[in-house]
Amino acid sequence: MNSSLGLNNPYLYSQQNMNGYFGNPIMQPAQMAMNNVQRPINNLYGRVINTLEEVKPQEVPMDGSIGIFPTGDYSKIYTKYWDANGRICTEVYERKSGTLETDPFPANSFATIMERLNNIEQMLSKKSEVTNDV
Amino acid sequence: MFNMQQLALMMLQKNPAVANNPRAQEYIRVIQSGDSKRGAEIASNLCESYGTTKEEALKSAIKFFGLPHI
Numbered sequence: 770m771n772s773s774l775g776l777n778n779p780y781l782y783s784q785q786n787m788n789g790y791f792g793n794p795i796m797q798p799a800q801m802a803m804n805n806v807q808r809p810i811n812n813l814y815g816r817v818i819n820t821l822e823e824v825k826p827q828e829v830p831m832d833g834s835i836g837i838f839p840t841g842d843y844s845k846i847y848t849k850y851w852d853a854n855g856r857i858c859t860e861v862y863e864r865k866s867g868t869l870e871t872d873p874f875p876a877n878s879f880a881t882i883m884e885r886l887n888n889i890e891q892m893l894s895k896k897s898e899v900t901n902d903v
Numbered sequence: 904m905f906n907m908q909q910l911a912l913m914m915l916q917k918n919p920a921v922a923n924n925p926r927a928q929e930y931i932r933v934i935q936s937g938d939s940k941r942g943a944e945i946a947s948n949l950c951e952s953y954g955t956t957k958e959e960a961l962k963s964a965i966k967f968f969g970l971p972h973i
Contacts (some may be wrong), residue, residue, distance in 0.1 A: 830920065832920035
């Protein structure tokens with residue numbers, strides 16, 4: 770999952786670190802050139818975390834997209850984004866307790882159907898015999 | 904003449920990550936309108952979100968962009 774989403778891809782993340790000068794006071798010209806490269810649109814940004822508190826503001830993308838931070842056991846997924854007021858908004862998605870789907874075809878359903886078919890067949894056979902007798 | 908408003912606007916508009924960001928359009932609108940109260944509010948929120956003070960942020964910005972001391 771991580772590889773397809775690019776969640777643990779350090780290169781992907783380094784491109785995302787365009788949050789200005791706060792966490793990155795010295796930027797080399799090569800880095801600046803790299804940052805000017807237009808990034809693909811459909812990337813997801815974030816990483817697996819242990820606690821929400823470990824997410825730094827620099828990890829929240831400033832390009833309008835949302836940072837995705839699943840917990841290690843994937844029981845919760847935090848999303849973070851900047852709002853228009855300069856604040857970081859956090860939302861949490863929590864896994865529902867797993868419930869088994871009810872089987873639309875119970876194990877004995879085939880036997881039940883066959884039994885009913887046999888009954889119908891017998892009824893038809895009897896009716897056919899009566900008709901032939903007459 | 905050094906114009907902080909023009910500089911901020913230019914930096915935001917030339918940054919594709921910000922220029923194409925619907926949320927950041929509010930920052931640009933505030934700078935363009937010259938609404939200093941709203942600008943200060945956003946700046947204060949940004950500093951708070953980053954866990955830094957206004958003075959520290961200003962110092963870092965001056966150093967990062969090689970600006971003359973204000």
